[in-house]
Amino acid sequence: MSGRTRVRACPERTCVGCRKRAAKHELLRVTAVEGVCVPDPRATLPGRGAYLHLDLACLDLAVRRRALPRAFKAHGALDTDPLREHVAARADSTPAS
Structure with missing residues (x-):
């Protein structure tokens, strides 16, 4: 062995609201099921997913920019x-950092 420690790379994703990159575990995966945006905290739902910070400001930005329909390639x-x-329930329970 060379004596070097292995550092595991943490997957990163981009928030569709603020467009900032963050570690995958810091973001909420969202999927579209029959025209409804559904939170997927376990990342197990099938289909295309988009990632979003647990912040209402990011959600508002995503809605205003129409980023969610574009991310899911949905019409309308x-x-x-x-x-x-x-997001509102989780943002209230998450301590501010």
């Missing part, structure tokens, strides 16, 4: 109410 608007409720 998507319902973001379930996603908004999930």
Whole structure:
């Protein structure tokens, strides 16, 4: 052995709202199911996914920029109410850093 320690690379993803890169585990995976944006915290739902910070400001940016329909290659608007409720609940319970 060479004596060097191995450093595992942490996968990074880009938030569709603020467009900043972050570690995959810091972002929430979102999928589109029948025209509704659904949070996928376990990252197990099938299909194309998009990543978003657990912050209402990032969600508002994504909605305003129409980034979610573009990320899912969907035609028309998507319902973001379930996603908004999930982000609001998690953002309130997450301690500010």
